[in-house]
Amino acid sequence: MSFEEAKQILQMEDNGSTLYDHLASVLLKVITEKPSDAVTSFENLSVGCKEEKVTLPPAPEDSSAATGPVLDWASSTAALFVKPDEAPDGVPAPDLMKDATLYKWAGVSFGDTETYMLNLSLKKFCESLDGGYEAVKFWGKIITRDGDYFVCYGKTPEDPEEMDATKMEGKDGANKYTYFVTKSPSAPWVALPNVTMAQIVTAGKIRRLLTGDLEAAVPSFPPFPGVEKNLLRAMIAQITADTAIAPSGTFEADEDGANIIPAANEDGAPEPKTCEELLEAGNWQHYELRINTLGRCTALPEPEDAEDYEPPEGDGPAGLLESCGDEGEGYTTGWSFRPCPGGQGMTSTSCAKGVSLDWPGAYAVGGGNDFVNIYVGNGLKYAESTYTPPLPSAIIGEWSVPEEEADAEVEPGTFPIEAKDVTTDPTPPAEEGEEDE
Known part of the structure; x- marks a missing residue:
């Protein structure tokens, strides 16, 4: 195996880093710090180099969906800074x-x-x-x-x-x-x-x-x-x-x-x-x-046709x-x-x-x-207690006997009786001449 082939193997990327770059960093650390026990502390030096390395996340891809609203906001906002050529007549x-x-x-x-x-x-x-x-x-x-x-x-x-x-x-x-x-x-x-x-x-x-x-x-x-x-x-x-x-x-x-x-x-x-x-x-x-x-x-306003008008409470x-x-x-x-x-x-x-x-x-x-x-x-007034919706209005009374009939004298012992439901066909029978036809 030649030197170039061995170098290519060492330069194979793994999660954004290569073994070649890592060994170079460890050797540089040994040369600069000159530890007395470089052989025994080699693993510690390797771990230290890995911790010191900062890996940046990949740059986000350009997205037209994200830049579109920003451009719309910028164009609408820029109109506020445009100075008119002539002084407007407004208020x-x-x-x-x-x-x-x-x-x-x-x-x-x-x-x-x-x-x-x-x-x-x-x-x-x-x-x-x-x-x-x-x-x-x-x-x-x-x-x-x-x-x-x-x-x-x-x-x-x-x-x-x-x-x-x-x-x-x-x-x-x-x-x-x-x-x-x-x-x-x-x-x-x-x-x-x-x-x-x-x-x-x-x-x-x-x-x-x-x-x-x-x-x-x-x-x-x-x-x-x-x-x-x-x-x-x-x-x-x-x-x-x-x-x-x-x-x-x-x-x-x-x-x-x-x-x-x-x-x-x-x-x-x-x-x-x-x-x-x-x-x-x-x-x-x-x-x-x-x-x-x-x-x-x-x-x-008082009604025009009302003589005895009383304002509501x-x-x-x-x-x-x-x-x-x-x-x-x-x-x-x-x-x-x-x-x-x-x-x-x-x-x-x-x-x-x-x-x-x-x-x-x-x-x-x-x-x-x-x-x-x-x-x-939020437009709401202060309330001392929990809000409770108002109750619905009273139920409308059902049909009752008109006042004229209610005030009329009723014979003793007589009471209004509800009529029985019709259970038979009320249609009158057909005449004989109609049946022959």
């Missing part, structure tokens, strides 16, 4: 990067990258809106079983066409705002439909986690009149009505006392409150109308600018306030953070002339 976009600093004091953060992407997405979306909306604001995030809904909103420009005022409120009530949702900053924003009274009332009686599909059915009892996008809109209406709060004095009622407008003093800005003042619930107030038991913010407009410290009928304080930062780190510029006890995930942060509201949760 003012919210400064989410500024509000995010206050969100962090509330313990809410989407991460710097996600927040910046949302800021670009909102800006791009506002550029595409028409002039009917005054401004757009970020509302928060609804957590679902498959992806999450980012929510923003703007004031509804006009009432919907062919609106039934007895079943749905317009822009002066629960549909004051139009809400838009998206599941990703790179995805388009979708407008949610207007909410009806029945949807708000039914949403308050059920507890259901959202699926992440706006067109998904909502199996529940009592039956919900709509699909998931209607349930999402009803959830948002309830949360907004209960958790939209601002420092007292930020808003005031207009001359008619029907709407809320920003308050201003001689300098054009409301008087700011200190952090110590904002730690009291009485120094915060609701700046959105509350929803009554009928699913409305305003009273039902629970109807009536909610009070404007209710204080968070007032425990009115049907409402409780439901807020806990603390300074941020607190303790030894509290300064004159500290913020006050409000945490909703009724709606976990709803926060309000105020400091100086700035305040923000945000909600991050």
Whole structure:
């Protein structure tokens, strides 16, 4: 056997390594370390060389199935960074990067990258809106079983066409705002439909986690009149009505006392409150109308042809600018306030953070002339006990004797008797002439 043949045998691979390379490593170790008992410790030197060797896993093969979604995400995300040649006419976009600093004091953060992407997405979306909306604001995030809904909103420009005022409120009530949702900053924003009274009332009686599909059915009892996008809109209406709060004095009622407008003093800005003042619930107030038991913010319109009209129980407009410290009928304080930062780190510029006890995930942060509201949760209200579906309505009564017959005098000893079932053929017998034919 020649030297080359012997070398080829030693260079045969076994699990990515060869005996030739291993012997070379052992001999190099003997030469460099110069052990006194190289013959007796040869096996130990061989084991040490095997342990020191690092075997890298094979490189993964290129897969178009894995790179396809990444390329789609990159192409859709790149559109957010494209600067238009001309300034668009859209509506003012919210400064989410500024509000995010206050969100962090509330313990809410989407991460710097996600927040910046949302800021670009909102800006791009506002550029595409028409002039009917005054401004757009970020509302928060609804957590679902498959992806999450980012929510923003703007004031509804006009009432919907062919609106039934007895079943749905317009822009002066629960549909004051139009809400838009998206599941990703790179995805388009979708407008949610207007909410009806029945949807708000039914949403308050059920507890259901959202699926992440706006067109998904909502199996529940009592039956919900709509699909998931209607349930999402009803959830948002309830949360907004209960958790939209601002420092007292930020808003005031207009001359008619029907709407809320920003308050201003001689300098054009409301008087700011200190952090110590904002730690009291009485120094915060609701700046959105509350929803009554009928699913409305305003009273039902009176019928034109009804002279002696009596409004149903629970109807009536909610009070404007209710204080968070007032425990009115049907409402409780439901807020806990603390300074941020607190303790030894509290300064004159500290913020006050409000945490909703009724709606976990709803926060309000105020400091100086700035305040923000945000909600991050699953859309469910706090429940002290395990949820139990409501019982079905009472069974409808069966047929009974009419009142006229029941009040009639009945002869003594006579009782109504049920007629016997017919057991014979009631068809009359055929005549003789018909049989002959």
